[in-house]
Amino acid sequence: MLEPTRLRLLREFAEHGTMTAVGEVCGMTSSAVSQQLATLEREAKVALFERAGRRVRLTAEGQRLVRHANIVLNALDAAEEDLRAASTPRGPVRVACFATAAVHRLLPAIATARTRHPELHVVVYELEPHEAVEALRDGNCDLAVAFTYNLIPEDGPPGISRRLLGVEPILIALPTGHPAATHEVDLRLLREEQWIAGSQGTTNHEMLDRACALSAASRPDRRD
Structure with missing residues (x-):
């Protein structure tokens, strides 16, 4: 030889x-x-x-x-x-992602990936979480970045693997000088307040209703 x-x-x-x-x-x-x-x-x-x-x-x-x-x-x-x-990773990768994650998580990740793998081409579709998961299920994207609330558990479509990217708390924004602004908020103390929150039919809307129900607070007077 x-x-x-x-x-x-x-x-x-x-x-x-x-x-x-x-x-x-x-x-x-x-x-x-x-x-x-x-x-x-x-x-x-x-x-x-x-x-x-x-x-x-x-x-x-x-x-x-x-x-x-x-x-x-x-x-x-x-x-x-x-x-x-x-x-070597190359070619197009289609990512469906909601706007906040696209700006703060996805774009920095894409910049890093393109430095390491210049032949990789990432296409981003801005979609709400449920739309992103549907697009992934239907084969219209390769990766979906979405969120869920622990009060609204979702298993998602079968055949899709999940990876946890992070956990963030839900925060309530209050006007400066509000009596509840200096400590952890009890939702029952805010039952008479007017709220700005997610529109009816969104998971944000449903999450808030469930949180109020669990704390024995009435549904908030909401301004969608």
């Missing part, structure tokens, strides 16, 4: 003409190059080199082996490139 590394040295010799030049190109000493090519000659069982005065040149058999080496080495290089390309 002829060693590909030695075949590369033979090809370099055919191009550059001296052991010294091959050593400079390959980062080896000329004596190391000479030893490797001598080993190749023994493996090939034919004379690959001959003296021409003070120089060494390829024999007809050596030139023939160079032609075969080009075919073999080009095929090996192509195989390595093909495998490398197959393992």
Whole structure:
């Protein structure tokens, strides 16, 4: 079996003409190059080199082996490139995401991914969580970034794997000077207040109603 590394040295010799030049190109000493090519000659069982005065040149058999080496080495290089390309993230990735996460989480992640994998092309669709999950279920995107509330557990469609990206609390914004603004809020103390909250039919709307029900607070006077 002829060693590909030695075949590369033979090809370099055919191009550059001296052991010294091959050593400079390959980062080896000329004596190391000479030893490797001598080993190749023994493996090939034919004379690959001959003296021409003070120089060494390829024999007809050596030139023939160079032609075969080009075919073999080009095929090996192509195989390595093909495998490398197959393992490198590339092409379009379609991501459905709600607006807040797109700005604060997705865009920084895309910037990092494109630095590491320049052949990756990310297409972002701005969709509400339920729309994003539906798009993923229907094959209209490759990845969905969505949120759920612990008061409204959702299993999602079958066949979709999930990964938790983070947990954030739900906060209530109160006017400066409001009596409840200085401590943890008891929803029962806000039952007479006017609220600005999610529109009817949204998960935000349903979450607030459930939170009020659990705390024995009446449904808030809401301004959607």
